[in-house]
Amino acid sequence: MFETAGKSLDPTDWTAFRIQAHKMLDDMLDYTEGLNARDVWQPMPDDVQAHLRSSLTEKNLVETHADFMQNILPYAVGNAHPRFVGWVHGGGTPVGMMAEMLAAGLNANLGGRNQAPVEIERQVMRWVRDLFGFPATASGLFVTGTSMANLIGCLCAKTKFLGTETRQIGLQNFPKLTAYTSTAAHISVAQALDISGIGTNALRKIPVNANYEINVFALEQAIIADKQAGKTPFLVVATVGTVDVGAIDDLQKIAVLCQREKIWFHIDGAFGALAMLAPEIAPRLAGIELADSIAFDFHKWGQVPYDAGFVLVRDSDIHQKTFASPAAYLQRQERGLSANSPWACDLGLDLSRGFRALKTWFTLSVYGNEKLGQVVAHTCELAQYLKQRIEATPELELLAPVALNIVCFRYRCEDANRVNTELVIQLQESGIVAPSSTTLNGNVAIRAAIVNHRTTENDIDILLATTLKFGNALTLNNTL
Ligand SMILES: *Cc1c(COP(=O)(O)O)cnc(C)c1O
DSSP: OOOBOTTSSSBSOHHHHHHHHHHHHHHHHHHHHTGGGSOSOOOOOHHHHHHHHSOOOOOOHHHHHHHIIIIIGGGSOOTTSTTBOSSSOOOOOHHHHHHHHHHHHHTOOTTSSSOHHHHHHHHHHHHHHHHTTOOTTOEEEEESOHHHHHHHHHHHHHHHHHTTTHHHHTTTTOTTEEEEEETTSOHHHHHHHHHTTSOGGGEEEEOBOTTSOBOHHHHHHHHHHHHHTTOEEEEEEEEBSOTTTOOBOOHHHHHHHHHHHTOEEEEEOTTGGGGGGSTTTGGGGTTGGGOSEEEEETTTTTOOOSOOEEEEESOHHHHHHHHOOOOGGGOOOSSSTTOSOSOGGGTSSOSSOOOHHHHHHHHHHHHHHHHHHHHHHHHHHHHHHHHHHHHTOTTEEEOSOOSSSEEEEEEOOTTHHHHHHHHHHHHHHHTSOBOEEEEETTEEEEEEEOOOTTOOHHHHHHHHHHHHHHHHHHHHTTOO
């Protein structure tokens, strides 16, 4: 079955292929429709693991798909499931899934050139620009995720301070740059300093207040002290939605400080930036429109299937100077396929790029800003509901303020760190619900990040009931 035509990889029998293709689509729709009845996650059994670790074997399409259904699909992380509340993972949507199929069929390469897919990416960029109140001079593009987007922000900031010369001579003449972020910042901020060659020693980790927001006064003092010591503060990275607890830094104050001190103001808004879609939350992000660059993910709160990160840069001139390179085969023309500058390869590290814009464009088009904003607001309401239930339950203890959609708590007991670590693992292994754990001020927390549009109040009730049940069993029988 599924002979190919000569040297081509296309089938000879398109009718048979079509039937199989429809079955594959139906299987995935069945999976999505039936998510609630499945385990959130289950560990790979030994035989499955052994099978997957053996060498790749050749099989026909029907057999290969059967292998997928049996050995791959049941053992993914489970973030499509309504009771996945571990880490900040989006749930995906059937619309996004279908759009991804269309993009794969078109097999567009979004590195550049004169083609409609590039216009779709630009259309999404203008939507992003409007959402964040950026001027028409801004530019932006899809990247893998916020880790890459943070790196691009950092590199643009470097260009602003040092010009393009360092692209040839490196940083050896410029040892004095310093950057600032809070102790609650994501690891990719330090990584951006690392990869850009500036080095993580140049990154000052400013303390946070009781709400896990950067202490702006301490930030200001650090900048002043570095200037007095002959350093060149060049970059402040604020966070909208810290990874542990979802805190929002005071963007307005930081913007004023950065303007006064002439420092590049980058925002890591990986999941939190899309809170701009929810009218009841957006005012808390005031000042976002003053940033020099913003990094965020459509694949988290935006529910677009992985991966779909985005970076927006206020000054497209600096953005292009940071990445554009002359290469003979990438030369531009006025007409033909080589027209339509600037290309994405002038704005980022990748030359060959998939059509991430299409699944995002479909998501924005089909669901619309209002509906997507309601998803954001609803997950925050669920977080408040969970918080209230925790506060009303004597066995449980809230460990951090709940600013957005992340709730950190623990089961109260002796030896709490050990018990809560084990409790989270047992919850995950039960297949009933999957939170993650983190450590806050030395305390191990059960961390529920409510991101998925499918999650309901009933799922939160199940999370609570199962946590209590497992917590009681662990402490009563002292089974550790
Ligand atoms: C998820 C996250 C990142 C990293 O984003 P990726 O898309 O995983 O690269 C960075 N910062 C914060 C605050 C995040 O939540």
